[in-house]
Amino acid sequence: MSALRVWQRKLFKTLARIVPGYRLRRGLLRRCGYAIGRDVYIGEDLIICEILEDFSPKLVIGDRVAIAPRVTLVTSSDPNWSRLAQVVEPERGRIVIEQDAWLGAGVIVMPNVTIGEGAIVGAGSVVTRDVPPWTVVAGAPAQVLRPVPRPAGVPAPVGRPPRIHPTAEVSPQAEVGEGTSIWHHAQVREGVRIGRECILGKNVYVDFNVVIGDRVKVQNNALLYHGVTLEDGVFIGPAACLTNDRLPRAVRPDGALKSDADWEAGTILVREGASIGARAVILPGVTVGPWAMVAAGAVVTHDVPPHGLVAGVPARLQGYVCRCGRRLEPVGERGEDGVPMDCSACGVRYVIKA
Numbered sequence: 404m405s406a407l408r409v410w411q412r413k414l415f416k417t418l419a420r421i422v423p424g425y426r427l428r429r430g431l432l433r434r435c436g437y438a439i440g441r442d443v444y445i446g447e448d449l450i451i452c453e454i455l456e457d458f459s460p461k462l463v464i465g466d467r468v469a470i471a472p473r474v475t476l477v478t479s480s481d482p483n484w485s486r487l488a489q490v491v492e493p494e495r496g497r498i499v500i501e502q503d504a505w506l507g508a509g510v511i512v513m514p515n516v517t518i519g520e521g522a523i524v525g526a527g528s529v530v531t532r533d534v535p536p537w538t539v540v541a542g543a544p545a546q547v548l549r550p551v552p553r554p555a556g557v558p559a560p561v562g563r564p565p566r567i568h569p570t571a572e573v574s575p576q577a578e579v580g581e582g583t584s585i586w587h588h589a590q591v592r593e594g595v596r597i598g599r600e601c602i603l604g605k606n607v608y609v610d611f612n613v614v615i616g617d618r619v620k621v622q623n624n625a626l627l628y629h630g631v632t633l634e635d636g637v638f639i640g641p642a643a644c645l646t647n648d649r650l651p652r653a654v655r656p657d658g659a660l661k662s663d664a665d666w667e668a669g670t671i672l673v674r675e676g677a678s679i680g681a682r683a684v685i686l687p688g689v690t691v692g693p694w695a696m697v698a699a700g701a702v703v704t705h706d707v708p709p710h711g712l713v714a715g716v717p718a719r720l721q722g723y724v725c726r727c728g729r730r731l732e733p734v735g736e737r738g739e740d741g742v743p744m745d746c747s748a749c750g751v752r753y754v755i756k757a
Contacts, residue, residue, distance in 0.1 A: 465502035
């Protein structure tokens with residue numbers, strides 16, 4: 404690649420950060436070789452971190468995307484001449500922002516990320532993995548908060564159809580991913596988003612606007628109330644209850660029946676791969692960390708750390724578990740990064756910040 408073309412890209416990128424008018428910014432970025440769709444809004448001070456000599460399609464922006472000021476898109480990240488380069492692998496990859504997505508001010512998107520159609524990324528978020536279509540994500544790292552209603556005329560995804568038992572009640576305003584099975588007498592309310600290849604057992608109740616990732620298993624009689632988010636690969640045991648009200652009352656102090664305006668729903672986040680045992684109860688305001696395990700019958704009132712094993716009423720930390728579910732055993736002294744622990748079944752070593 405000629406040096407002239409590289410310097411032209413650098414110049415156009417610099418100008419695009421400072422010139423007034425989103426149309427002019429958009430035109431300059433197209434001159435850099437980025438794939439940018441129609442009616443895209445690009446705010447001031449967009450930063451694109453990349454290898455200038457690489458003109459392959461590392462950045463793809465779909466139609467009607469809105470990018471607020473001070474967004475950073477990182478397609479290449481490495482420590483350059485630091486001695487860290489001897490021990491840290493550079494991170495490089497593609498960023499795809501699908502049509503109708505909206506990135507808030509100050510968002511950072513890391514390499515190898517796809518932001519799905521119609522997704523909203525909250526201001527200041529750091530996106531480290533794919534964002535599902537038509538969801539709101541926020542935080543560092545960004546987590547799914549709730550679904551986004553599909554505008555009129557936007558069809559649901561087409562693919563392998565879900566299997567829904569004739570006795571199940573699934574709202575027409577719910578979205579059910581391909582390959583998902585919903586069994587006898589389950590109820591799925593409006594605004595629910597269920598991913599691909601999930602299984603919802605008999606008598607499961609999923610309250611409005613609950614978000615469920617891919618390959619999630621929800622066993623018979625489990626209850627998922629408004630405010631619950633389950634990430635990919637979560638297991639919910641039989642009759643488990645994920646609640647949303649720490650101060651439950653049927654009536655106000657004056658004796659009148661409480662309405663939706665009289666209480667504020669709490670939230671529960673169950674991270675990737677975590678398991679909730681049979682008849683466990685999770686109180687609102689709790690995050691269950693990735694690959695953690697909640698024992699049967701436990702009442703969880705506080706956050707559970709990654710790989711943590713908790714049991715009891717209230718639930719207490721009992722140790723740590725492997726991704727396979729077996730307990731981890733300490734194999735050395737605590738270091739700066741935590742305690743080394745091994746799984747005797749898998750032979751995998753973890754460093755747990757215990």
